[in-house]
Amino acid sequence: MTRSISLLLISFCLFFFLTIYATANDKSSPYEEIYPEIGYKTVEAALEDFEQHFKQKLKLPLRVPPISFTHHFGRFNDLDGDINDSFEVTFINDQLPENHYKINVRPIKNNIPLREKYVVKTFELKNGSVATYMTISGFNVLVFERDDWQYMLSIDKRVSDKVTPETLIDIANSIDY
Template structure:
Protein backbone atom coordinates (compact mmCIF):
# COMPACT_ATOMS: atom_id res chain seq x y z
CA UNK A 1 0.00 0.00 0.00
CA UNK A 2 2.84 2.39 0.76
CA UNK A 3 4.31 1.74 -2.68
CA UNK A 4 0.98 2.55 -4.32
CA UNK A 5 0.77 5.83 -2.43
CA UNK A 6 4.30 6.77 -3.51
CA UNK A 7 3.50 5.85 -7.08
CA UNK A 8 0.35 7.96 -6.83
CA UNK A 9 2.38 10.96 -5.71
CA UNK A 10 4.83 10.41 -8.53
CA UNK A 11 1.91 10.17 -10.94
CA UNK A 12 0.59 13.55 -9.77
CA UNK A 13 4.01 15.07 -10.36
CA UNK A 14 3.95 13.59 -13.83
CA UNK A 15 0.65 15.34 -14.51
CA UNK A 16 2.21 18.60 -13.32
CA UNK A 17 4.99 18.00 -15.82
CA UNK A 18 2.58 18.24 -18.68
CA UNK A 19 1.29 21.55 -17.38
CA UNK A 20 4.55 23.12 -16.13
CA UNK A 21 7.39 21.70 -18.27
CA UNK A 22 9.87 18.88 -18.19
CA UNK A 23 11.71 19.48 -14.91
CA UNK A 24 9.37 17.23 -12.93
CA UNK A 25 9.41 14.54 -15.56
CA UNK A 26 13.17 14.19 -15.19
CA UNK A 27 12.81 14.12 -11.40
CA UNK A 28 10.21 11.34 -11.59
CA UNK A 29 12.36 9.21 -13.89
CA UNK A 30 15.39 9.75 -11.68
CA UNK A 31 13.43 8.81 -8.53
CA UNK A 32 12.08 5.64 -10.12
CA UNK A 33 15.60 4.71 -11.25
CA UNK A 34 16.99 5.17 -7.71
CA UNK A 35 14.14 3.11 -6.20
CA UNK A 36 14.86 0.34 -8.72
CA UNK A 37 18.58 0.38 -7.88
CA UNK A 38 17.95 0.21 -4.14
CA UNK A 39 15.53 -2.70 -4.53
CA UNK A 40 17.88 -4.54 -6.92
CA UNK A 41 20.96 -3.98 -4.74
CA UNK A 42 19.17 -5.14 -1.59
CA UNK A 43 17.88 -8.29 -3.27
CA UNK A 44 21.33 -9.17 -4.64
CA UNK A 45 23.41 -8.11 -1.62
CA UNK A 46 25.12 -11.41 -0.85
CA UNK A 47 28.68 -11.38 0.37
CA UNK A 48 31.13 -13.80 -1.13
CA UNK A 49 32.23 -16.69 1.06
CA UNK A 50 35.73 -16.66 2.52
CA UNK A 51 36.64 -19.58 0.23
CA UNK A 52 36.37 -17.14 -2.69
CA UNK A 53 37.62 -13.92 -1.08
CA UNK A 54 40.85 -15.08 0.54
CA UNK A 55 42.36 -16.89 -2.50
CA UNK A 56 41.77 -13.70 -4.51
CA UNK A 57 44.16 -11.84 -2.19
CA UNK A 58 46.91 -14.45 -2.20
CA UNK A 59 45.86 -16.92 0.47
CA UNK A 60 45.90 -20.66 -0.14
CA UNK A 61 45.92 -23.82 1.93
CA UNK A 62 48.24 -23.70 4.92
CA UNK A 63 50.27 -26.65 3.59
CA UNK A 64 50.79 -25.03 0.17
CA UNK A 65 51.79 -21.66 1.64
CA UNK A 66 54.11 -23.34 4.15
CA UNK A 67 55.75 -25.35 1.37
CA UNK A 68 56.33 -22.15 -0.65
CA UNK A 69 57.89 -20.46 2.39
CA UNK A 70 60.15 -23.41 3.23
CA UNK A 71 61.30 -23.81 -0.38
CA UNK A 72 62.10 -20.12 -0.60
CA UNK A 73 64.20 -20.12 2.58
CA UNK A 74 65.44 -23.72 2.20
CA UNK A 75 64.63 -24.34 5.84
CA UNK A 76 61.83 -26.07 7.75
CA UNK A 77 59.43 -23.96 9.79
CA UNK A 78 57.89 -25.28 13.00
CA UNK A 79 54.40 -24.04 13.79
CA UNK A 80 52.59 -24.23 17.13
CA UNK A 81 50.57 -27.40 17.66
CA UNK A 82 47.99 -25.55 19.75
CA UNK A 83 45.43 -22.94 18.74
CA UNK A 84 43.34 -20.61 20.90
CA UNK A 85 40.32 -22.25 22.62
CA UNK A 86 37.74 -20.51 20.43
CA UNK A 87 35.96 -21.73 17.30
CA UNK A 88 37.21 -21.13 13.78
CA UNK A 89 35.48 -21.97 10.51
CA UNK A 90 38.43 -21.35 8.16
CA UNK A 91 42.21 -21.28 8.09
CA UNK A 92 44.40 -19.99 5.30
CA UNK A 93 48.09 -19.51 4.68
CA UNK A 94 50.02 -17.00 2.63
CA UNK A 95 53.68 -16.67 1.73
CA UNK A 96 54.48 -13.09 0.81
CA UNK A 97 57.49 -12.93 -1.48
CA UNK A 98 57.40 -9.20 -2.10
CA UNK A 99 60.03 -7.10 -3.79
CA UNK A 100 63.07 -6.98 -1.57
CA UNK A 101 64.17 -9.71 0.79
CA UNK A 102 63.08 -7.77 3.88
CA UNK A 103 59.40 -8.19 3.10
CA UNK A 104 59.23 -11.99 2.85
CA UNK A 105 56.96 -13.57 5.46
CA UNK A 106 54.58 -16.43 6.19
CA UNK A 107 51.10 -15.75 7.51
CA UNK A 108 48.67 -18.27 8.95
CA UNK A 109 45.16 -16.93 9.55
CA UNK A 110 42.31 -18.56 11.51
CA UNK A 111 38.90 -16.91 11.16
CA UNK A 112 35.23 -17.53 11.86
CA UNK A 113 32.67 -16.39 9.30
CA UNK A 114 29.98 -16.19 11.99
CA UNK A 115 32.02 -14.50 14.74
CA UNK A 116 34.37 -11.82 13.39
CA UNK A 117 36.09 -11.46 16.76
CA UNK A 118 37.38 -15.05 16.46
CA UNK A 119 40.43 -13.99 14.49
CA UNK A 120 43.87 -15.43 15.19
CA UNK A 121 47.02 -14.95 13.15
CA UNK A 122 50.59 -16.20 13.12
CA UNK A 123 53.21 -14.15 11.26
CA UNK A 124 56.72 -15.52 10.77
CA UNK A 125 59.73 -13.83 9.17
CA UNK A 126 63.51 -14.26 9.32
CA UNK A 127 65.06 -12.68 12.44
CA UNK A 128 67.38 -10.60 10.26
CA UNK A 129 64.25 -8.93 8.80
CA UNK A 130 62.30 -8.78 12.05
CA UNK A 131 59.80 -6.11 12.96
CA UNK A 132 61.46 -4.06 15.72
CA UNK A 133 59.65 -4.13 19.06
CA UNK A 134 59.21 -0.74 20.71
CA UNK A 135 59.45 -1.01 24.47
CA UNK A 136 56.62 1.47 25.03
CA UNK A 137 54.15 -1.07 23.54
CA UNK A 138 55.31 -4.02 25.66
CA UNK A 139 52.77 -4.77 28.39
CA UNK A 140 54.38 -7.88 29.83
CA UNK A 141 57.42 -10.07 29.27
CA UNK A 142 57.43 -13.87 29.56
CA UNK A 143 60.00 -16.64 29.25
CA UNK A 144 59.22 -19.61 27.05
CA UNK A 145 60.12 -23.16 28.14
CA UNK A 146 63.30 -22.96 26.08
CA UNK A 147 64.39 -19.76 27.89
CA UNK A 148 63.54 -17.38 25.02
CA UNK A 149 62.00 -14.04 26.00
CA UNK A 150 58.50 -13.32 24.62
CA UNK A 151 57.00 -9.82 24.63
CA UNK A 152 53.25 -9.33 25.02
CA UNK A 153 51.81 -6.13 23.57
CA UNK A 154 48.73 -4.54 22.04
CA UNK A 155 48.84 -3.44 18.40
CA UNK A 156 45.91 -2.16 16.31
CA UNK A 157 43.09 -4.08 17.95
CA UNK A 158 45.17 -7.22 18.53
CA UNK A 159 46.97 -8.68 21.51
CA UNK A 160 50.31 -9.97 20.25
CA UNK A 161 52.99 -12.28 21.63
CA UNK A 162 56.34 -11.80 19.87
CA UNK A 163 59.35 -14.09 20.24
CA UNK A 164 62.30 -15.41 18.26
CA UNK A 165 63.49 -18.99 17.81
CA UNK A 166 65.33 -21.10 15.23
CA UNK A 167 66.19 -18.01 13.16
CA UNK A 168 62.58 -16.78 12.90
CA UNK A 169 60.53 -14.02 14.49
CA UNK A 170 57.06 -15.26 15.44
CA UNK A 171 54.10 -12.98 16.09
CA UNK A 172 50.98 -14.65 17.54
CA UNK A 173 48.06 -12.20 17.28
CA UNK A 174 44.55 -12.53 18.67
CA UNK A 175 41.65 -10.10 18.34
CA UNK A 176 41.33 -8.01 21.54
CA UNK A 177 37.58 -8.69 21.66
CA UNK A 178 38.27 -12.26 22.84
CA UNK A 179 40.89 -11.34 25.43
CA UNK A 180 38.66 -12.78 28.17
CA UNK A 181 38.95 -16.21 26.50
CA UNK A 182 42.48 -15.94 25.08
CA UNK A 183 44.75 -14.55 27.76
CA UNK A 184 48.48 -13.78 27.54
CA UNK A 185 49.07 -17.13 29.26
CA UNK A 186 47.05 -18.88 26.53
CA UNK A 187 49.30 -17.35 23.88
CA UNK A 188 52.31 -18.42 25.94
CA UNK A 189 51.01 -22.03 25.97
CA UNK A 190 50.57 -21.84 22.20
CA UNK A 191 54.13 -20.55 21.76
CA UNK A 192 55.46 -23.35 23.98
CA UNK A 193 53.67 -25.94 21.82
CA UNK A 194 56.32 -25.41 19.13
CA UNK A 195 58.64 -27.63 21.21
CA UNK A 196 58.44 -30.88 19.22
Protein backbone atom coordinates in the same frame (compact mmCIF):
# COMPACT_ATOMS: atom_id res chain seq x y z
CA MET B 1 62.28 -0.70 9.91
CA THR B 2 59.46 1.80 9.72
CA ARG B 3 58.37 0.21 6.44
CA SER B 4 58.10 -3.18 8.16
CA ILE B 5 55.95 -1.75 10.94
CA SER B 6 53.80 0.02 8.35
CA LEU B 7 53.35 -3.22 6.40
CA LEU B 8 52.38 -5.04 9.60
CA LEU B 9 49.79 -2.39 10.46
CA ILE B 10 48.45 -2.40 6.90
CA SER B 11 48.18 -6.20 7.05
CA PHE B 12 46.27 -6.01 10.34
CA CYS B 13 43.95 -3.31 8.98
CA LEU B 14 43.31 -5.24 5.75
CA PHE B 15 42.54 -8.40 7.71
CA PHE B 16 40.25 -6.49 10.06
CA PHE B 17 38.46 -4.78 7.12
CA LEU B 18 37.95 -8.10 5.30
CA THR B 19 36.53 -9.71 8.40
CA ILE B 20 34.12 -6.85 9.11
CA TYR B 21 33.15 -6.42 5.44
CA ALA B 22 32.44 -10.11 4.91
CA THR B 23 30.34 -10.22 8.08
CA ALA B 24 28.42 -6.98 7.50
CA ASN B 25 27.66 -7.51 3.82
CA ASP B 26 25.13 -10.34 3.45
CA LYS B 27 25.77 -10.57 -0.29
CA SER B 28 29.54 -10.74 0.02
CA SER B 29 31.48 -13.65 -1.33
CA PRO B 30 32.25 -16.45 1.10
CA TYR B 31 35.72 -16.55 2.63
CA GLU B 32 36.55 -19.42 0.27
CA GLU B 33 36.41 -16.88 -2.57
CA ILE B 34 37.63 -13.70 -0.88
CA TYR B 35 40.85 -14.98 0.68
CA PRO B 36 42.27 -16.75 -2.40
CA GLU B 37 41.69 -13.53 -4.37
CA ILE B 38 44.20 -11.76 -2.11
CA GLY B 39 46.83 -14.49 -2.19
CA TYR B 40 45.76 -16.93 0.50
CA LYS B 41 45.81 -20.67 -0.10
CA THR B 42 45.99 -23.77 2.05
CA VAL B 43 48.33 -23.52 5.00
CA GLU B 44 50.30 -26.49 3.70
CA ALA B 45 50.82 -24.97 0.23
CA ALA B 46 51.85 -21.58 1.64
CA LEU B 47 54.21 -23.26 4.13
CA GLU B 48 55.84 -25.22 1.32
CA ASP B 49 56.35 -22.01 -0.68
CA PHE B 50 57.90 -20.30 2.35
CA GLU B 51 60.22 -23.20 3.18
CA GLN B 52 61.38 -23.51 -0.44
CA HIS B 53 62.05 -19.78 -0.63
CA PHE B 54 64.16 -19.73 2.54
CA LYS B 55 65.51 -23.31 2.13
CA GLN B 56 64.75 -24.02 5.78
CA LYS B 57 62.01 -25.87 7.67
CA LEU B 58 59.55 -23.94 9.80
CA LYS B 59 57.89 -25.35 12.91
CA LEU B 60 54.39 -24.11 13.63
CA PRO B 61 52.64 -24.25 17.00
CA LEU B 62 50.66 -27.42 17.61
CA ARG B 63 48.04 -25.57 19.65
CA VAL B 64 45.48 -22.94 18.68
CA PRO B 65 43.40 -20.63 20.89
CA PRO B 66 40.42 -22.28 22.64
CA ILE B 67 37.82 -20.54 20.49
CA SER B 68 36.01 -21.78 17.40
CA PHE B 69 37.19 -21.17 13.85
CA THR B 70 35.42 -22.04 10.61
CA HIS B 71 38.31 -21.37 8.21
CA HIS B 72 42.09 -21.25 8.09
CA PHE B 73 44.29 -19.99 5.28
CA GLY B 74 47.99 -19.53 4.67
CA ARG B 75 49.94 -17.02 2.65
CA PHE B 76 53.58 -16.59 1.73
CA ASN B 77 54.26 -12.89 1.21
CA ASP B 78 57.10 -12.77 -1.31
CA LEU B 79 57.68 -9.07 -1.77
CA ASP B 80 60.54 -7.22 -3.46
CA GLY B 81 63.75 -8.59 -1.96
CA ASP B 82 63.70 -10.68 1.22
CA ILE B 83 63.34 -7.96 3.84
CA ASN B 84 59.53 -8.07 3.97
CA ASP B 85 58.99 -11.73 3.05
CA SER B 86 56.88 -13.55 5.61
CA PHE B 87 54.56 -16.48 6.20
CA GLU B 88 51.16 -16.09 7.76
CA VAL B 89 48.37 -18.34 8.89
CA THR B 90 44.94 -16.83 9.49
CA PHE B 91 42.18 -18.53 11.47
CA ILE B 92 38.71 -16.96 11.21
CA ASN B 93 35.10 -17.66 12.06
CA ASP B 94 32.49 -16.55 9.55
CA GLN B 95 29.83 -16.32 12.28
CA LEU B 96 31.94 -14.68 15.01
CA PRO B 97 34.15 -11.93 13.54
CA GLU B 98 35.96 -11.47 16.85
CA ASN B 99 37.28 -15.03 16.57
CA HIS B 100 40.31 -14.41 14.47
CA TYR B 101 43.87 -15.41 15.17
CA LYS B 102 46.99 -14.98 13.11
CA ILE B 103 50.49 -16.41 13.07
CA ASN B 104 53.09 -14.34 11.24
CA VAL B 105 56.68 -15.58 10.80
CA ARG B 106 59.71 -13.90 9.25
CA PRO B 107 63.47 -14.40 9.42
CA ILE B 108 65.05 -12.89 12.56
CA LYS B 109 67.50 -10.95 10.38
CA ASN B 110 64.46 -9.12 8.93
CA ASN B 111 62.50 -8.91 12.18
CA ILE B 112 60.00 -6.24 13.00
CA PRO B 113 61.49 -4.16 15.80
CA LEU B 114 59.41 -3.95 18.96
CA ARG B 115 58.26 -0.51 20.03
CA GLU B 116 58.19 0.02 23.77
CA LYS B 117 54.94 1.97 23.68
CA TYR B 118 53.06 -1.21 22.66
CA VAL B 119 54.74 -3.57 25.17
CA VAL B 120 52.55 -4.75 28.03
CA LYS B 121 54.65 -7.52 29.58
CA THR B 122 57.45 -10.00 28.89
CA PHE B 123 57.43 -13.74 29.60
CA GLU B 124 59.96 -16.55 29.54
CA LEU B 125 59.18 -19.53 27.30
CA LYS B 126 60.02 -23.15 28.18
CA ASN B 127 63.15 -23.00 26.04
CA GLY B 128 64.42 -19.94 27.96
CA SER B 129 63.74 -17.36 25.25
CA VAL B 130 61.86 -14.16 25.96
CA ALA B 131 58.36 -13.50 24.60
CA THR B 132 56.98 -9.97 24.47
CA TYR B 133 53.24 -9.38 24.88
CA MET B 134 51.93 -6.23 23.17
CA THR B 135 48.73 -4.54 22.08
CA ILE B 136 48.65 -3.21 18.51
CA SER B 137 45.68 -1.98 16.45
CA GLY B 138 42.93 -4.01 18.12
CA PHE B 139 45.08 -7.12 18.55
CA ASN B 140 46.97 -8.68 21.43
CA VAL B 141 50.28 -9.91 20.06
CA LEU B 142 52.93 -12.25 21.45
CA VAL B 143 56.33 -11.88 19.74
CA PHE B 144 59.22 -14.30 20.23
CA GLU B 145 62.19 -15.72 18.38
CA ARG B 146 63.34 -19.28 17.85
CA ASP B 147 65.24 -21.25 15.21
CA ASP B 148 66.18 -18.14 13.18
CA TRP B 149 62.54 -16.97 12.95
CA GLN B 150 60.53 -14.18 14.54
CA TYR B 151 57.02 -15.36 15.41
CA MET B 152 54.05 -13.08 16.04
CA LEU B 153 50.88 -14.66 17.44
CA SER B 154 48.00 -12.18 17.15
CA ILE B 155 44.50 -12.47 18.58
CA ASP B 156 41.60 -10.02 18.39
CA LYS B 157 41.32 -8.04 21.65
CA ARG B 158 37.58 -8.75 21.78
CA VAL B 159 38.32 -12.33 22.90
CA SER B 160 40.95 -11.41 25.49
CA ASP B 161 38.76 -12.88 28.24
CA LYS B 162 39.06 -16.29 26.51
CA VAL B 163 42.56 -15.98 25.05
CA THR B 164 44.85 -14.61 27.73
CA PRO B 165 48.58 -13.89 27.50
CA GLU B 166 49.14 -17.23 29.24
CA THR B 167 47.13 -18.97 26.50
CA LEU B 168 49.41 -17.42 23.88
CA ILE B 169 52.44 -18.56 25.92
CA ASP B 170 51.06 -22.14 25.90
CA ILE B 171 50.65 -21.90 22.13
CA ALA B 172 54.22 -20.60 21.72
CA ASN B 173 55.54 -23.40 23.93
CA SER B 174 53.76 -25.99 21.76
CA ILE B 175 56.45 -25.47 19.11
CA ASP B 176 58.84 -27.55 21.25
CA TYR B 177 58.56 -30.83 19.34
